Amino acid sequence: MKKRHDCSRSNGELRGRAERQLAETAPGNANEADHKLVHELQVHQIELEMQNEALREARMTAEQALQRYAELFDFAPVAYFTLSSDGGVKQTNFNGERMLGMERSKISGRHFANIVASEYRTSFQRFLEQVFTNPGAQHCEIVLEPGGHPCWVAVEAIADSDRRTCLAAMVDISERKRDEQELQLAATVYLAIDEAIMVADTNDLIIAINPAFTKLNGYSAAEAIGQTTALLKSSRHDEAFFNAMWTQLNTTGQWQGEIWNRRKNGGEYLARLSISTVFDGNGREIRRVAMSSDITEQRRAEELIHQQANIDPLTDLPNRRMFLDRLQRAINKSHREHQKLAVMFMDLDHFKDINDTLGHDVGDRLLRETTQRLMSCIRETDTLARPGGDEFTLIMSELHELNSIDRVAQAMLRTMTAPFQLKNERCYVSVSIGIALYPDDAGTLEDLLKKADQAMYVAKSKGRSQFCYFTPAMQDAAEIRLRLTNDLRHAITDNQFWVAYQPIVDLATGEIKKAEALVRWQHPTRGLISPAEFIPIAEDSGLITEIGSWVFHQVANQVANWRINHHALFQISINKSPAQFHNNSDKMADWFEHLARLGLPGGCIAVEITEGLLLENSSIVSDKLMAFKNAGMQTSLDDFGTGYSSLSYLKKYHIDFLKIDQAFVSNLVAHSTDMALCEAIIVMAHVLGMKVIAEGVETEEQRDLLLKAGCDYGQGYLFSKPVRAEEFEKLFQTGEFDNAASV
Numbered sequence: 001m002k003k004r005h006d007c008s009r010s011n012g013e014l015r016g017r018a019e020r021q022l023a024e025t026a027p028g029n030a031n032e033a034d035h036k037l038v039h040e041l042q043v044h045q046i047e048l049e050m051q052n053e054a055l056r057e058a059r060m061t062a063e064q065a066l067q068r069y070a071e072l073f074d075f076a077p078v079a080y081f082t083l084s085s086d087g088g089v090k091q092t093n094f095n096g097e098r099m100l101g102m103e104r105s106k107i108s109g110r111h112f113a114n115i116v117a118s119e120y121r122t123s124f125q126r127f128l129e130q131v132f133t134n135p136g137a138q139h140c141e142i143v144l145e146p147g148g149h150p151c152w153v154a155v156e157a158i159a160d161s162d163r164r165t166c167l168a169a170m171v172d173i174s175e176r177k178r179d180e181q182e183l184q185l186a187a188t189v190y191l192a193i194d195e196a197i198m199v200a201d202t203n204d205l206i207i208a209i210n211p212a213f214t215k216l217n218g219y220s221a222a223e224a225i226g227q228t229t230a231l232l233k234s235s236r237h238d239e240a241f242f243n244a245m246w247t248q249l250n251t252t253g254q255w256q257g258e259i260w261n262r263r264k265n266g267g268e269y270l271a272r273l274s275i276s277t278v279f280d281g282n283g284r285e286i287r288r289v290a291m292s293s294d295i296t297e298q299r300r301a302e303e304l305i306h307q308q309a310n311i312d313p314l315t316d317l318p319n320r321r322m323f324l325d326r327l328q329r330a331i332n333k334s335h336r337e338h339q340k341l342a343v344m345f346m347d348l349d350h351f352k353d354i355n356d357t358l359g360h361d362v363g364d365r366l367l368r369e370t371t372q373r374l375m376s377c378i379r380e381t382d383t384l385a386r387p388g389g390d391e392f393t394l395i396m397s398e399l400h401e402l403n404s405i406d407r408v409a410q411a412m413l414r415t416m417t418a419p420f421q422l423k424n425e426r427c428y429v430s431v432s433i434g435i436a437l438y439p440d441d442a443g444t445l446e447d448l449l450k451k452a453d454q455a456m457y458v459a460k461s462k463g464r465s466q467f468c469y470f471t472p473a474m475q476d477a478a479e480i481r482l483r484l485t486n487d488l489r490h491a492i493t494d495n496q497f498w499v500a501y502q503p504i505v506d507l508a509t510g511e512i513k514k515a516e517a518l519v520r521w522q523h524p525t526r527g528l529i530s531p532a533e534f535i536p537i538a539e540d541s542g543l544i545t546e547i548g549s550w551v552f553h554q555v556a557n558q559v560a561n562w563r564i565n566h567h568a569l570f571q572i573s574i575n576k577s578p579a580q581f582h583n584n585s586d587k588m589a590d591w592f593e594h595l596a597r598l599g600l601p602g603g604c605i606a607v608e609i610t611e612g613l614l615l616e617n618s619s620i621v622s623d624k625l626m627a628f629k630n631a632g633m634q635t636s637l638d639d640f641g642t643g644y645s646s647l648s649y650l651k652k653y654h655i656d657f658l659k660i661d662q663a664f665v666s667n668l669v670a671h672s673t674d675m676a677l678c679e680a681i682i683v684m685a686h687v688l689g690m691k692v693i694a695e696g697v698e699t700e701e702q703r704d705l706l707l708k709a710g711c712d713y714g715q716g717y718l719f720s721k722p723v724r725a726e727e728f729e730k731l732f733q734t735g736e737f738d739n740a741a742s743v
Contacts, residue, residue: 021046079170083157085132087112087125090165099153099172100146117143117150131157131166141173152177198290204229207287216294218264229290234268236260249288253277261292270296312386314364315371323385323393328445330383330397331438342405343448344394345434345456346374346412349464351390354427362422366429369420377411379404392431393452402437409433409467416465430465432456441470454478484534485541487523492550496522499554500722501572503731504693504715507707512731516573516608516715517555518722519547539579548580552591552605558725559604566732573606573636578613581621588624592631602632606657610638614649625653636693640681650688658685662696662716668705679709686710 073080079096081089089110097104100115116124120142127140137158144151157168190197196213200206209224217224217232224231237260249255256274263269271292278287310322318326327343334341348370355363367390374392378384383395396405412431419426434456442448451470454477459468491497497519504514521529538544555572562570595602607628613621614637625635636657637650650658660681664674678694685692694706697716706714720731 015043015047017050019043076169079153079172081112081168081170083112083128083166083168085128085164085166087128096170099151099170100144101149102146115144115146117145119143127155127157128166131168132159132163150174195291195293198224198229198292200229200288200290202285202287204288206231216263216292217261223264229288232261232263234260234262236268249275249277253279253285258295259292269294270299315368315386317371317392318383318385320385320387323383323387323395324445326383326385327395327448330395331445331448334397334438339397340399340402340440341438342394342396342399342402343436343438343452344396344405344409344467345436345449345452346392346394346431347456347460348390348392349430349432349460351429354422354429355390358423358425358427362425365422366420366427370416370429370431373415373418374412377408377415379408382408405435409435413465413467432459432464433467434459434470435467436470450478481537484529485537485543488521488534488538488541488543491521491523492546494524496524497547497550498522498724499551499558501558501725501728502715502722503720503728504573504713505719507703507711507714511567512719513567513569514571514573514606514713515728516575516722517551517558518575519551520722535577539577542579542583544577544579545583548574548576549590553594555605556591556594556598556600560598560600562729562732563600563604566729569603571604571606571634573608575608575638578610581609581613581624588627588631595631602628603634606634606636608636608638608659611640611649614653622653629654639695650690655688655690657691657693657713659693659695659715660711665694665696665702665706665716666698668702670705675705675709678706678711682710 073091074093076093076095079099080091080093081096082091084090089107089112092100092104092107094104097107100107113121113124123140124142127138127142131138137156140155142153142155144153151172152174153170154173155168155170157166159166190210193210194212196216197208197210198206198213199208206224206227206229209219209221213224214220219227219231245255245257254274254276256272259271259273260268261271261273272295273290273292275288275290277285278289280286310319310325311317312319330341333339348366351363351366354366367386370392371384371386374384374394378394379396381396381398383397385393385395387393394408396408399405412433416429416431419428434452434454436442436448436452436455438448441451455468455470459466462468500518500520501515502518503512504516505512519531521531521534523529535544538547552574555574559570559572591605592602595604609625628635634656635653636659637655638659639661640658658681660678664677664681668674668678682692691712692710693713693715694702694711695715697703697706697714697718699718702716703714703718720728
């Protein structure tokens, strides 16, 4: 009823307006009543025109409103999507276009679920069902993957009145999600991190701690919060330490370093501490965050590693690694300050004898006591080191006068002259010292060490227990030695060696039943090189084993020939160096196998050794000598009487031949001291079951005196110089002896 009433009233208003307009435009007419029908038609026409105008205005208003809505929709600050109930996209705006990264024309008609990340599609479908089922707006958060790039969005959607479509507003919340994840991660790290975290306000009051703080320091959150940051302060740092810390904190906002802290139980530990200041948007301090960890055990381990890497465990002196580091630093400093420095190389004399005879524990005690003695001789600024073995080195830097080098070296020599009381034994050990100066002798670390080492060897060669400065002549000798070493490596392959043989004559019969083999080196440019020059080099370089093996094979082949053609029991002596005895690569089994292949007994070879080898009292030496003895080889002791002669060694090692050194034979005359010594040696040897060979026999008088004294064999230029095998065979044929000079 109300609707019809409103409609009739509206029609009445419209008719009134039409009547008024007609009255204003139509002329007066007395017979107007006669034309009532025309009037009605005119009024109705005006009403229709008014209605049409109203409709045009309403349509224009509607179009304008629709245009404004479209603009608001298109340019809205959020992404809008009109979705059908099955999820199809009907419409989207520019932000939706930008969000999905594709043109709107390509978006319309697609199923929105295909743009949703696969793990969220089920959730989105449920959300869409709720939108079309429940009244009001619905909310969810999902991940879209437009173009394969994930994007978090918050969705708010509401269905239209006919429940056919819905309007969904979407906002990119990726940054917020990342912030939430970072906050969650920070919270997780804060709670789970092994480092102790403490947060303090600007008044230095603790406002938060993490579980690791409690575990490290023993304070619960209730006990720590509200306390000052001095809660962990130990007594190990002075005020200057903390003043420097606060100065840096207030200046830079950060501090990091190592600090000793005290736990709740009173125990102290070394911590690595990092403090950072938190500022607000206006740059004002609002918080300080301290992170710390216990590094006490780490530091102990580092110190132990440093100790093991840089300190000699026996003497507590710097080892080779630290010595080289300190020497390089000293050289650099001397270079900057235009100062001199000295390096001393020290080697203990006869240490090996003591170490092998009395045992390594005694040797270790000797090294420790030597360290104490040497330390008492040096300056506080000097560095004494033990690179290894029985070697010591000394760095003397900041030398204002070179006389101090002599004073220190002489003090070391003096202190080492006193006997060492070791294991109920009084031992005497001296030291040989080589000295090189920087920059006078060398400009680099390597050269400085090399030249100090050369000087030390010269000191040893001069009789030990003295010091020697490097000289250019030593360098020349070292270079010659180096060249010889290199040449020596090619001598065997280039057939530069040959063997000379010197007869050992039976003094009673004049027969030649024995010979000594002597290696010779025919250098391609230097000619014949003396064994006294190249044998020590071969020993030091390790080539002596290879050379010795070559000599043995040559001698074995030769003795096989001479046994067949001249004397069935012929024997050749081979000198065996102490270095060969100590070298494990020297395989005696090869010798024995080679003799077996030739069908020769061990007795065809005699091994010549020196007294010094027996004094070593080494199990290696004794085992090898016993192996020779078991193989049937005889042993000859060379240069007897010139060294540390000991009857116990002769008995222990079952020596077969004693060779009287030519020092006793060269001046041999009747009734002389040398004659008495020779007679004593001969008698003693015969009593012990040994034969005697006299070396260096050059005159018939010497031969006759030795024969009268009971000497068994003679060797020397009276009979023959050392000669090649071809010349030696002439001695078998003629029995004549060449008294020419030695080769």
